[in-house]
Amino acid sequence: MGIRRWACVAFGIAIAASIVSGCGGSDDKKSASGLEKTELKVGTLPIVDDSPFFLALKNGYFKAEGLKVTPTTLANGEEGITRLQSGGIDLAWSSYPNAIMAVDSGKVQLRIVVDGYTATKHLFSVLALPKSKIKKPADLVNKKVSVNGLKGLGPLLLSSALKTAGVDPKSVKMVAVPFPQMPAQLQAGAIDAAWITEPFVTQASQRLGATEIIDTATGPADGLPIAGFVSTAAGAKKYPKTFAAFQRAMAKAQALAANRSQVEQILPTYIKTITPQVASTITIGTFPTSLNKARLQRVPDLMQEFGLISNHLDMQTMLVPQS
Template identity: 40%
Template sequence: MRRFRGRTFLIGIGTVVSLGLTACGGGSTPSAAPSAEGKALEKTTITVGALPIPDSAGMHIAIAKGFFKEEGLTVNVTQLQSSAIAVPNLLGGSLDMILGNYFAIINIQSKKGGDFRFVADAYQAKPDTFALVVPKDSKIETPKDLKGANIAVPAVNSIGEMAAGSTLRTVGLDRLKDVKFQQYAFPDMPAALATGKVDAAWLTEPFLTGVQKNAGARKIADTMTGAMADFPMAGWTVTKKWAEANPNTVAAFQRAYAKGQQLAASDRKEVESILPKYTKISPQDAAVITLGAFPTTLSANRIQRVADLMLEYGYLTEKLDVTPLLVPQPQ
């Protein structure tokens, strides 16, 4: 197979689906409504974008429990089918906030393609939450067999590529010379595997369990080990301009979200209950899928790991301090 030589940061075009999920009544709401803290919100309705994966469980729990409503905030959720379209929609203004992949946000920030702020942490990898899989009849048995393979990832120059590349590194393969990464949305990866368009795919839940259960795909490597163990994956992200224009709205979101995230972190049953409501996973599968962690604090030290590993692996050309990107949590 052809080797992949060039490296290009792809934004791409994908599908956006409005779920119609809100934290309180639909439609526009008056501006300057008070939050639970008594401060007027600059925006009382916001639109957030997220993939249909476990990472956003804390927010969906907060919606279901009415925590945003208590803050006078309506949260409309737009379901994104591809991570590649999240940032363009945020920068374009169609989304107020996204569940941002830390790798992608830091990558664009470093290239001055946008100025972002993280308002809350969302998801952290745990063993077997992000894995490389191959078709059941594939001759590929171990990561070492991937030399010359086409590997599906959500985007090139992405966290998926870095995680897969880290695994390849442990068996002496070079992500730039020995494999070719191809961009596919998570929902499209099982079909790409089945039709032979790719030889392997980097998948997360619920797609990871789904492709093994429905197509007999085989997992050949847990990519979240070694340098990638307990890796920070995603956080709620806004632009710097939006954060500065809407400080009370940001704080209201943070307070409400923290309650939902705390439930996600402390009670797996809460996550199992909410997952079928915004993903295609069944209640039965929700009870058995492998979940990562739901951090309840926004830690600069934790997120700095992402930027530092990106530098080590050649995705960044100079060190980036993430501390200025974090919005302080309300007291």
């Protein structure tokens, strides 16, 4: 009886040791990855700018870095910043003007983790219909021009282009209209012209015969950084190795996106309004593979010039170091 009891005890010890050993192996594996967390919720927008992110998902770049990344579709960049503050997401796609204005307000501290998209010629255009009397920048005086928000990238690029063309930006009536609604409002006469981006530039040109009045990604805005993935300052401090892994995966995807055919193929998979035909004809910006302070500094400097922020911002304070 004693022998049987000893055997049972020994068996129980062996099982317990096995369980402990198994758990220890799991912990070792997790610590060996060096990541503070392996799951990230990322806010994205159904726009061309985000194509490298979806290429990274498709090609397993995040998985290769030990990350499980779940995209969450945002209504707009402002929602992304709000959800970052509440802790609903870890990273969010945001235009730089929106992120910079949020920081300038003093309500939130943000960090740029990935520089995502850079403007190129004819990417952000002011369009008017052929029957319109608007043929040149000066014709926009006292006219209604739609922008996707009364603060942010639209007013910044439009004001810069108008000033370069010798037109007082204050003489133009900017009205807020979501990008998808701009072609219809242009056709209905609710607006006189539209500051608009791809794929809507191509769609309005093909369907309505709309023509470009001003290319706003020129002059001071030529090659201007547009948007990227941002986090809260607290998140960047808490998860440096995790965000470094995200940066490495995105750098591969950004480099891959330099091949236009890769972008064309991925666009219809997450933007349902883009057909392969449209994807093959739209203007596409460029995708940086590194964070460059001098390049990014152009954004707050231009914003301060046009009164979108009141304080000088040193962009170095917003950058997450790259590994």
